[in-house]
Amino acid sequence: FNEIPKGLPEPGKTTVFDASENIDLDKTPLDGGFLVKTLVLSIDPYMRGRMRDPSIKSYMPAFEKGEPLTNFGVGVVLRSEHPTISVGDHLYGMYPFREYFVSKDANSFRVLENKEKLPWSVYVGVGGMPGQTAHHAWKEYAHPKKGDVVFVTTGAGPVGATVVQLAKAEGLKVIASAGSEEKVAFMKSIGVDVAFNYKTTNTFDVLKKEGPIDIYWDNVGGESLEAALENAAMPGARFIECGMISGYNSESYHVKNLDKIFARGIHLFGFIVIWLTKWEDEFYKTIPGMISRGEIKYKEDVKRGLECVGQAIVDVQTGQNKGKSVILVADE
Numbered sequence: 001f002n003e004i005p006k007g008l009p010e011p012g013k014t015t016v017f018d019a020s021e022n023i024d025l026d027k028t029p030l031d032g033g034f035l036v037k038t039l040v041l042s043i044d045p046y047m048r049g050r051m052r053d054p055s056i057k058s059y060m061p062a063f064e065k066g067e068p069l070t071n072f073g074v075g076v077v078l079r080s081e082h083p084t085i086s087v088g089d090h091l092y093g094m095y096p097f098r099e100y101f102v103s104k105d106a107n108s109f110r111v112l113e114n115k116e117k118l119p120w121s122v123y124v125g126v127g128g129m130p131g132q133t134a135h136h137a138w139k140e141y142a143h144p145k146k147g148d149v150v151f152v153t154t155g156a157g158p159v160g161a162t163v164v165q166l167a168k169a170e171g172l173k174v175i176a177s178a179g180s181e182e183k184v185a186f187m188k189s190i191g192v193d194v195a196f197n198y199k200t201t202n203t204f205d206v207l208k209k210e211g212p213i214d215i216y217w218d219n220v221g222g223e224s225l226e227a228a229l230e231n232a233a234m235p236g237a238r239f240i241e242c243g244m245i246s247g248y249n250s251e252s253y254h255v256k257n258l259d260k261i262f263a264r265g266i267h268l269f270g271f272i273v274i275w276l277t278k279w280e281d282e283f284y285k286t287i288p289g290m291i292s293r294g295e296i297k298y299k300e301d302v303k304r305g306l307e308c309v310g311q312a313i314v315d316v317q318t319g320q321n322k323g324k325s326v327i328l329v330a331d332e
């Protein structure tokens, strides 16, 4: 991480790829820890929020200038002096954006069993943090009832698409939006009843025709949130406030009709996935199996090599990613 961006991050300026560091894989001291080879890294929308002045506190620490980015990843253990970590274990957790690293903190990683033999990349997507986001908050806040109408924004991404499939599994009517025809086709393929491109079709008009909305899964804020507020079922619609990506790279947009929150008796639930870990065991017991049986489908946008990280970050912020954004750092 090189520089705090104004607006969109710029590859080569905000982030730089540095190939100068070398590590002796056989001799680097472990001091009771373990040496990990990184296989896949996740690129997520929230990373933009970590590119900030470190004095501003938030739910995750700011990236440190001159230090590697960090985010969720999966890797394989090459050497270990740690009592609970073995050579060949595959670890999921917060990774530095490095090809190899030494850690002593076994508690911050999960050893993946992967009985289903899913590709490792799945464990940073629908089988990892974004899937957990959808699963945990759906369980905690959605309280679905027969006949409910659900609206999901960024319905083609890993969070949105998982929500869509959880809602469809409950037999609910699902409306979902995304920003390209390709994404609309994917949303239809996973069972969305009313899939539309918010760039070419007016969200308010769709919700007026297909609503009112009992559950809104908000990933974008802005105009979509305004349209959902106007079309919320009355009273007691649940608005699951998961993200507001329309505002991550600018501070100029303000939602104009927040009065609808009281006037329509809307229940708002804001959350950060790491606060809902009570659902984690259930997630790992059920979701990998659903993925392997094709009950949760997903799309990935895989780029190979750490040098692609800067562009992948921009793509996720601008919607150029065609599915869950993943950096493939190395094969096994």
Ligand code: NDP
Pocket: 044, 045, 046, 129, 130, 133, 154, 155, 156, 157, 158, 159, 160, 177, 178, 179, 180, 183, 219, 220, 241, 242, 243, 244, 245, 246, 247, 271, 272, 273, 274, 315, 316, 317, 318, 319, 320, 321, 323, 324, 325
């Ligand atoms: P995606 O892979 O779906 O990528 C983000 C997408 O947001 C882009 O592909 C783009 O798709 C869309 N987008 C970008 N700008 C806008 C805009 N101005 N208006 C509408 N859509 C826009 O991301 P994820 O599935 O990983 O994450 C989805 C949301 O969930 C994000 O807001 C993220 O911050 C949030 N999140 C929240 C968590 C929590 O704990 N609360 C945890 C994880 C994620 P398009 O082509 O459709 O425009």
